[in-house]
Amino acid sequence: MSTTGISEPDLQQMVDIARAYGDAEGPALGEALPWHLLHDLKALVHCDLLSASGQDTARWEFFADQEVPGTSWSHRDLSSREAAYQAHYWDSPCSYPDRTGDVSSVHRISDLVPDAEHRRSGMYADYERPAGVEHELMVVLEAGGPQRTLRLLFSRGPGSDFSDRDVAVLTLLRPHLQAAYVTAERKRRGLLPLTRRQQEILRYVAAGYSNGQIARRLGISSATVGTHLENVFQRLQVSSRAAAVALVSPPL
Numbered sequence: 001m002s003t004t005g006i007s008e009p010d011l012q013q014m015v016d017i018a019r020a021y022g023d024a025e026g027p028a029l030g031e032a033l034p035w036h037l038l039h040d041l042k043a044l045v046h047c048d049l050l051s052a053s054g055q056d057t058a059r060w061e062f063f064a065d066q067e068v069p070g071t072s073w074s075h076r077d078l079s080s081r082e083a084a085y086q087a088h089y090w091d092s093p094c095s096y097p098d099r100t101g102d103v104s105s106v107h108r109i110s111d112l113v114p115d116a117e118h119r120r121s122g123m124y125a126d127y128e129r130p131a132g133v134e135h136e137l138m139v140v141l142e143a144g145g146p147q148r149t150l151r152l153l154f155s156r157g158p159g160s161d162f163s164d165r166d167v168a169v170l171t172l173l174r175p176h177l178q179a180a181y182v183t184a185e186r187k188r189r190g191l192l193p194l195t196r197r198q199q200e201i202l203r204y205v206a207a208g209y210s211n212g213q214i215a216r217r218l219g220i221s222s223a224t225v226g227t228h229l230e231n232v233f234q235r236l237q238v239s240s241r242a243a244a245v246a247l248v249s250p251p252l
Contacts, residue, residue, distance in 0.1 A: 005165030013044050014173055021180040031188075032064035032143075032150050033181055041173075042068045045137070045166045047154040057098050057147040060086060064150060084126035092123035094138075098147045103140045106171045108162050110135070131155075137162040139170050141178050142246040143185075144238060150181055182247060192235040194248070201228050206245045 021037045032052050042050040047070075054064030089095050093112040097103050109118055118124055128136075139152040152170075154162065194202065204214045211225040218225070229241070238244050 004168035005163060006168055010044070010165070010169055013040070014169060017041070017044070017173060018176040021176070031066055033066065033177075033184060035066070035068075037177075037180060038066060038068045041152070041170075042154075044169060045154055045162070046156075047137075047162075048132075048157050049153075049155040051151075051153045051155070053151045053153060054143060055149055055151060056143075056145075057089075057095075057149075063143075081127055081130065084122070088121065088123035088126065092121060093118070094123065097140045097149055097151075103142055103149060104174070106137070106139050106167050106174060108135065108137045108167065110161055111167075132157045134158050135161045137166060137170070139174055139177065141174075141181050143181070144246050145240065145243045148246075152177070185247070189237060194232060194235060198228055198232050198235070201225060202232055202244060202248060205229070205241050 017037070017040050020040070021034060032054050038050055038052060049070060050068040052064055052066040053062065055062055085094075090099070093107075093109045096107070096112055113121075128134075133155045135156040137154040139154075141150040141152070142148075143150045154166070156162070200218070201214055204217065209217070211222045211229070215222045215225045229244075232244055233239060236244050236247050238247060
């Protein structure tokens with residue numbers, strides 16, 4: 001066993017999750033990930049509630065809402081408190097991905113702010129405590145643009161916080177969860193597959209190359225690169241380079 005507490009059974013569960021959902025089925029409208037995947041994650045990391053919440057912060061839109069509760073746990077009674085969530089958002093750990101741009105770290109509330117300080121916050125008083133949330137762990141997946149993310153929120157009531165083992169297993173699984181989300185999203189939206197040349201150009205875009213740099217590497221004109229990117233945007237139903245890269249990450 002490692003210092004993080006990951007056991008052999010943990011590793012087997014992780015392998016099973018990565019294999020089973022590498023080619024996820026397309027969810028229905030409003031669903032971001034297959035329900036079986038969420039249930040498997042909840043079995044791997046014990047929590048009272050696991051939710052998958054799609055959030056476009058710049059527009060204050062929520063594009064996915066899935067919950068796997070325990071016996072009677074649910075956040076649904078908090079729908080009337082959306083105003084409190086927005087009011088306290090930027091002063092709370094919830095805003096960490098948007099404030100920092102760090103969408104790859106798996107973290108607990110306690111990793112970002114001391115427990116005593118958090119319990120004095122407006123977010124805790126007006127939003128979390130009424131729902132019984134005392135501990136939370138968040139996995140963030142890119143969802144097609146800046147400040148547009150899918151957040152997997154593991155919530156617990158009174159008792160022990162999430163462990164280093166919980167953080168470690170979700171950190172290792174995060175690339176597979178991102179791949180499952182991208183696959184499911186592309187299937188749900190019926191996105192057309194990219195050609196080999198379009199994939200090649202998009203990989204250069206992801207690496208930070210300009211159209212001129214890509215053109216020189218491929219021996220084509222900048223205008224041709226631009227045309228290929230316009231076709232990529234159309235096929236992926238996006239309007240920017242960043243959104244296209246986020247939608248096909250990991251690489252095609």
